[in-house]
Amino acid sequence: MLTSILITVFSVFACIIMFFLVLPFITIALSLFGSEKIKTREIKKEFDFGCIITAYKNADITKPLIQSLLKQNYKNFEIYLVADDCNIEGWDLFDDRLTVLNPTPPLKLKAKSIIHAIDNYKRKHEYTAVFDADNLAHPDFLKILNLYANNGMRSIQGQRTAKNLDTMYACADSTGEFYKNYIERYAPYLIGSSSVISGSGMAVEYDLYNEYLNSPEIQQGKEKWKKMLQEDKILQNFLLNKKEKISYAWDAVIYDEKVVSGDQVETQRSRWLFSYFQNLPNSTGFVLKGLFGFNFNQLFFGLMTVSPPMFILLFIAIVCMIAGFFFAPVVSAAMFFSIVIFSLNIILSLYLSQVPSQIWSALWGLPLFVFSQLKGLFKISNPNKNFKHSEHTRTVSIDEVLKNSPEKITHE
Secondary structure: OHHHHHHHHHHHHHHHHHHHHHHHHHHHHHHOOOOOOOOOOOOOOOOOEEEEEEEEOOOHHHHHHHHHHHOOOOOOEEEEEEEEOOOOOOOOOOOOOEEEEOOOOOOOOHHHHHHHHHHOOOOOOOEEEEEEOOOEEOOOHHHHHHHHHHOOOOEEEEEEEEOOOOOHHHHHHHHHHHHHHHHHHHHHHHOOOOOOOOOOOEEEEHHHHHHHHOOHHHHHHOOOHHHOOOHHHHHHHHHHHOOOOOEEEEEEEEEEOOOOOHHHHHHHHHHHHHHHHHHHHHHHHHHHHHHHOOOHHHHHHHHHHHOOOHHHHHHHHHHHHHHHHHHOHHHHHHHHHHHHHHHHHHHHHHHHOOOOHHHHHOHHHHHHHHHHHHHHHOOOOOHHHHOOOOOOOOOOOHHHHHHHOOOOOOOO
16 A cells, blocks of 8 residues: 555656656647747837946956947947956946946845946936846847837847857856756747847836835845845746746847866856745645636746756656556656657757757767766755855957857747
8 A cells, every 4th residue: 555655656646757858859840830020120219228237346247248338230329337346457348338337335236236237327217127247248139139129028138148168167157058048038028928138138117117116025035135035036937926028139149158177167056946945825826726727827937947947857757767667657658758859859959949069069078068067956954154156257359259159049
């Protein structure tokens, strides 16, 4: 009797794991019947964008980003650099559209830097766009965001992609981003749900974003320091709770610096993993809200964000497959085929994304990347001690990146 109960519990658990293994393939399959939400390409208005750049301890790393914004094929915007805990005595980049803020005392929190920038807006901008210090903006970035704004979209996530593919770790990091861009952002958007927010390269309508910054989660989080839930998760949770849809602008490209070493993987992924587990109650809540409230947007978004990180999901699946071989062979066989579908779907998503050749060449290094992620998993128990600020070193210009980048696929 006890054995039968254990086998049943195991089988149910295994079915849940198999569901999350095949969900990405189902997502892509459904997206093939979806369509872009842009209804018109007529530009009736040039919306006013407030572009916020948050820098911590290193303001110089932002100069290529500022220059890429100043080169935009778009005119109606202002740039606000929050140089938090930075020495800006030798700052030498000036423009009428750039405001450099050096708060005293230091803020030491991204959310506080964003609030400080908005408090110092020259005027009430219609959209707030947020960038990390290491980003670069494609010359058409704001122009494409404006197209989505002209279609009534209040929250827009751009496509974040790599500006450096110079190490195996950078390529592996970029592989994950390409996969997530397609599976968690573009495909859900096509089928009527919401894109997961990347953390930078997104724009939100001013009043909506201001309401988010004044939400209890942000206000309470300011006192939690590194134990605060990541701002991008608070933002997407806020938007989904208001039944907003987060659009995904594939052609609005923002370039992002990828990790270049195993130590950087540990540092970055330990924060991300902590935030994933911290956010699980919210993700589960969206699944339940979507089910009982008949809201597909919340339901599907909840499933996307509750799904375990790839390496954890695969590890659990392999353990279940091996264990099931001894007392539940049918379940074990089903798990094997689910793992195959999951693995082939990764290749499919990279193919559909038309990733550069460096990505295919570096796939051999994924096990090393996963091992570094696993080491990062053991650092999540003490965020204030183990979570360090990611150091950025790639000071390349937008012209250099565009010159060396392959032609991007467009989805018009």
